[in-house]
Amino acid sequence: MPRPRKFRESDVVSSASEVFAVHGLAAATLDDLVRATGLGKQSLYNAFGGKRELFLRALSEDREEATRAVTEALGHDDASPLELIRGHMLRMAIEFSGSDRRVSLTTRALVESTGEEDPLSTATKAGIEQLAGVYAQCLEHARENGDLPADANVQSLAVYFVAVTRGMELLGRAGVGRGVLTAVALDALRVLHGQRMEEANDPPSVRE
Amino acid sequence: MPRPRKFRESDVVSSASEVFAVHGLAAATLDDLVRATGLGKQSLYNAFGGKRELFLRALSEDREEATRAVTEALGHDDASPLELIRGHMLRMAIEFSGSDRRVSLTTRALVESTGEEDPLSTATKAGIEQLAGVYAQCLEHARENGDLPADANVQSLAVYFVAVTRGMELLGRAGVGRGVLTAVALDALRVLHGQRMEEANDPPSVRE
C-alpha cells in the first residue's frame, strides 16, 4: 500500500556509476548525480543514504560486472586457456586505448580511499582478489593442460595480470595509443611462454 | 630592496607534494596546504597562483624526482642492465608494499585529470614518456650486450615496465603484501628471459 518508486535501483546505480567513472568520488557533486539519475536529492537519500553509500553500491556493481566480463572471457572452452588470456589482454588493450574519460571504479576507489579500514579499501581489496581469482582459475586450467610448467606459480601470475591490466588502464588514460598498448599486452603475455618458471619460487630473502 | 620571502619555494612545493600525495588534488583543501607549508593563503597565491598551479609544480617536481631515481637505479655500470632492472623492480615491490598512504602524483594526476587538453594530462603524458625513456635506454644497453634478442622491441618493453610498476603501485595500495608484490615483480621480469621475442613484432591486425 505504500507509494511505489518511480525508478529501478539498478538504473540509478548504473547512471551514478557513469558519473563516478568520469569524475571520481570526491569530484562528483550531488547535483551531477541528481541530474544523471533524474531523481531528486531526497529520493537518493531515501534509497541509498548519501554520496558515499551510492558510490559503494556503484563500486560493487562495477566489481560484479568486471568479474562477470572476465569470467566470460576466460571461461570458454573453445580455445586453450592461454589463448583465452591472450585474446582477453588484446581486447583490454583496445578498450583501454579508447578515448572516453572513464576510469574503472575499482581504480578510482583504490586511489581515493584514505584509510586502511574504510569500506572503500575493503571493497577494493576484495575486488582485486576476486579478479585475481578468475585469472588464477584460468591459469590453473592451463597448468593442468600442460600449457604452463607444473611448478608455475598460478597465484602470483594471476595477481601479475591484474597489475598489468591496471597499469594498462592508467597508460591508456595517459594517452598511450592502441598500437603501443597492444604491444605492451603482448609483452606481458610473453611471461606465459618463458622458461625458468622456477624463478617464481625463489623470492629473494623477502618476507610477507 | 623588496621584502624577502621567508620560505624557499622548493620546501613549500615539497610539503605540498606530501599533502597531495596523501589526499589527491580534489580532496586536498587549501587549509591542508596552508597548515603543511606554514605559509598564509595569500603568500601561496603570490608565489604559485592557486591550488591547481601548486599541484602542477608538485607534479613536475615529483616527475623529476622519479626520473632521477630510476635513472640512478638503472644507470650504474657495476651490474648488467638486466640485473639493474631486476634489482629496481624488487625495490619497487618493497616500496609499494609499504604502508604509507601516499600515491605518486603522476598516478593521481592520471586519474584526476579530466580533459584531453588540460595541463594535467599533458604533464602526465610527458612524465610517462620520460620514465619509459629511462627504461628504454637501459633495455637498449641490454640489447647491445646481447642480453636481449637483437629484435627485441625495446620501446614497448619500456612502456610495459611503466605499466607494471603503475599496476604494482595500485596493488600495493590495495593492501597486497610484500611477498606477493615481489612475486609479481619476478613474474614481470620473466619477460626479459623468454624466447620468441619476435612475437612483439607481430601485432594482430591492429592499428594505432
Add this chain to the structure above:
DNA sequence: AGGGTTTTTGACCATACAGTCAATAACGTA
C-alpha cells in the same frame, strides 16, 4: 634613518556543497 617594494597577515566574501525538512503526491488496500 627613510622610502620604495614586496611579503605577510588576518579578516573577509561569494559560492557551492552535502545533507535536511515539511508539505504534497501517489499508490494499494479495505
Add this chain to the structure above:
DNA sequence: TACGTTATTGACTGTATGGTCAAAAACCCT
C-alpha cells in the same frame, strides 16, 4: 472512496571551500 504508507518535490541550512582585499611589516639600498 477514504486511509495509511511511502515517494517526491523543492525550498532551506550550515558549513567549508577557493579565492581576494587592504593594511601592516620587513627588508635593502641610499
